[in-house]
Amino acid sequence: MPDRKNSQTELLHAPSGSEAGSASATGPARAGRRRPIVAASIGNFVEWYDYAIYGTLAVVLAELYFPKQDQTAAVLLTFTGYAVASVLRPAGALLFGALGDRIGRKSTLSAVVLLMSAATAAIGMLPTYSDIGVWAPILLFFCRALQGLSAGGEYGGSATFLAEYAPPGKRALYTSWQTFTVLLSFLCGALLGALLTRELGRDVLLAWAWRIPFLVALPLGLVGLYLRLRLEDTPAFTRLRRQRDVPRSPLREAARDHKGALARVWGLAFFGTAATFVFLTYSTTYAVVTLKKDLDLALIGLSAGLVAGLVLCPFVGVAADRWGRRPVMLYSTIACLALTYPGFLLMGGRSELGVVAGFVLFTVLLTLYTGAGPAVLTEAFPTRVRYSGLSMGYSVAGSLTGLLTPFAIEWLIRHTGSAIGPTLWILATGIAGLTAAILLPETRGRELT
Template identity: 35%
Template sequence: MTNRTGSYRRVAVAGGVGTFIEVYDLLIYGYLATVLAAQFFPSGDPASALLATFAVFAAGAFVRPLGSVLFGHLGDRFGRRFALTFALLLMTAATVAFGLLPNYAAVGLLAPVLVVLCRVVQALSASAELPGAMLLMLEHAPAGRRGLTAAIANVASVLATAAAATVSLVLARTLTPVQLADWGWRVAFLAAAPIGLVGLYVRTRLLDSPAFVALGELARAGRTPLVQALTTAKLGMIVLAVWFAAQTIGGFTLSVAMPAYLIRTGLSPADAYTANLAGVLTSAVFAVLGGYLVDRFPLRRMAIVVMAGVAVTAVPGFLIITEHRSLTGAVLGQALCSIFLGPAYSVGAVLAMTWFPTGIRFTAFAVPLGTATAVFGATAPFVSTWLTTVTRSPLAPGWYLFVAATAATVAVVIGTGRLGQRSFPGSLPRSSDGINSA
């Protein structure tokens, strides 16, 4: 028992560290969007330059479905550890390369081309990290601690967002605007080098989950996880795609787009980063609370409450931000939106554990998440900025999140009702009450 507990804790820490590194590398781009816009997409109109910056962010993420299929196959065929280590190596290399890129003034149109290339590699590797790390941790977790374990990975993601916000805040407060634009932004990206080495060291010492090892070579040989997943688990994948569409719209809007949004409403960069840091820390707190509750209440009920809560708080959160136009208002508005967004990813991960068998679980989880992230999440900063510009309503991002979360609530009500009646060989039962309990 002691050895098993120690192994579980080591995997939880290792999975959390890897997720932290991946998300930090990914989101620092969003936090420095206003600086990067001037460096790589110069324009007489700041709004147009910002739109171009977020368009590149979205374009890179369109490879996520491809990455989900690729890494899902690797994770289901060769092991979670192999897929995660390879993904982290790609992410770290691309992020460090980004920190060394010449700007538009130095090489002209080649600069944005190189930005797109780095973003594509980052997004490709990110398609494996969150689902892979979450599954590795959950497959090691005791049955009664899966919600809390999912929260660990979620908290690691939120804390990485907080770290990116902190780095951006420190740079904004200690450097002049000229210094930040000249070389300061590079520091944030190059910091991924030592962090990435630590992550790779930890990842190479991970053990694959007992559930995966138990499949054996013969069970894994010759399989095509994607075909098998689409054949046997299509409904669950569709419901997860709708769920993660709403979750990633909220997550990317609050983490990536929010600093630029706050700056456009009149806050200083330092205040915008401070408010965003407070928001993501609030999300971490409620992620842990949500994980605790997932282990103690019927999963279907928790899923409905969480996503309905995201819908209900979306517009009021943005209303608080826009009405006050202050640091206090920004903190309170983001905190309100984060109450239910915090546990949303954890709930989705536990749904995947319940619905999908071990042999296709990586693919069946990663493909809906990667597709939803590409189509809805990664485009959310662009769409939110565009909606705000076109409608001239600062509440537009809140309404966008409201519509997405409402659709996800309906999907989870219908989907969990049907999927609760099914049993996939190799899936992990959550508890005796089942997912269909209300």
């Protein structure tokens, strides 16, 4: 372990006069920070576009890869792909988290984006159920498993990269770019799906056009790989390596020395991943299958909501930098719990405008919660184990909610009514998020040591 003096040299940027002062000579200059931030954000966009397009086209995949006797059962089986991916997320977090803290952020994130884009493009080339029968869903789930393995290493790595390049006084703003690029990836997936549905029609979409969004992932992934390979590693990790202070077993160290941080990350991520699934992924399927709305209307509503989220996201980061992480996380959690049911009521009305308003409300609620999330989670761990600790806590929570959420929502809808079912699941998972937010220590201005 380094002595106290060496630990203090790990600061990304020494404040001068105030927390938001200019970077010290040891930190990267503003121009030097911009390129890594852009490259990390673009790579994150590529990663989550690949992950999001599966949910956007879940209704189409259900018709192509499973027997057609029961549409609800087929959709549920399609969302089993989320469960398969969720099982592999912790394994990806353990693998890539340990690599990120041992060999560096840059190389690990490059491998992550390559694996995700290759797995997504493979889905676009799979034969369907009518071609090869039961082997079609088996191969689909195998590709989803590879996507889950990759996703387990992405969130912790990209959040760590952004935080370790950001100046202390603007860390929440800089890390909010991760949430921004996740929303942007869902927007591109929704717009592409809406465009294909409107311009080509349902028959052409089912025949071959559905493959396009998946195949696009490969060139996007190569662009992300190129950008990430050109990056330098973060100043914080570079110092650790120069001081020969890279941990031999970062996973063990994180689990042994940072139990409280892991518990808080788990609580926040448990609710955050459940809300992301319900508000961004399941909402489209819910509108089409349960409410019998047109797919293109649902995709337009989702797109409008994502645009609102993109506009709001940087302001959430600024608010967390100015007023603190804890109040932003606490009040946004309360808002999610209070307004989910009205959102589903809007979506279930006869007005098309109400459907769009429901999607907008959901995305705004999610952005309020997740905009400051990357800053909160990265500030919970020191540089030695940041990638491992964050990936481990976040992905274990994400795996559990990914396994439970699709089946829990379908069960609740069947037994309680359409709008009440997903609302009850948000309330149930929100207990963990609200508890973690109440117990969250304020980390605004905290050094990344």
